[in-house]
Amino acid sequence: MIKIGVSKDVRVRRRTLQSGSGFPLVVRWTSPGGGYLEGRLHECFASRAVGREWFDFRDVENPVQVIAEAAGAVLQQVGLPCPEIEETSTAEATA
Structure with a gap:
């Protein structure tokens, strides 16, 4: 499952979500x-929605690339620079 959402502090938001997740x-x-981008991506992937901000991409080989390409198209439409499609892998230990 992939969460598409907005946060002012991604690390804090991940820790908050982690406390309610068994994975x-x-x-x-x-x-x-x-x-703005979040809303457009939610519309784009509405058929994959499994909750408010969670989306099922289990059938996609590289969901990050699919989402990043969609984000790039949305941002390009409004004249904003397209993000690089470099995947990050950030996880912090939680106590």
Whole structure:
């Protein structure tokens, strides 16, 4: 499952979400674009929605690339720079 959401502090948000999850959560990719981009991506992937901000990409080989490409197209439409499609892998130990 992939969460598409907005946060002012991604690390804090991941830790908050982790406390309610039985599985390790990893930040795979981030992009500028805020609530506008989030809304467009939610529309783009509505058929994959399994909750408010969670999406099922289990059938996709590289979901980060698919989402990043969609984000790039949205940002390009409004004249913002396209994010690089470099996947991050950030997980912090939680106590």
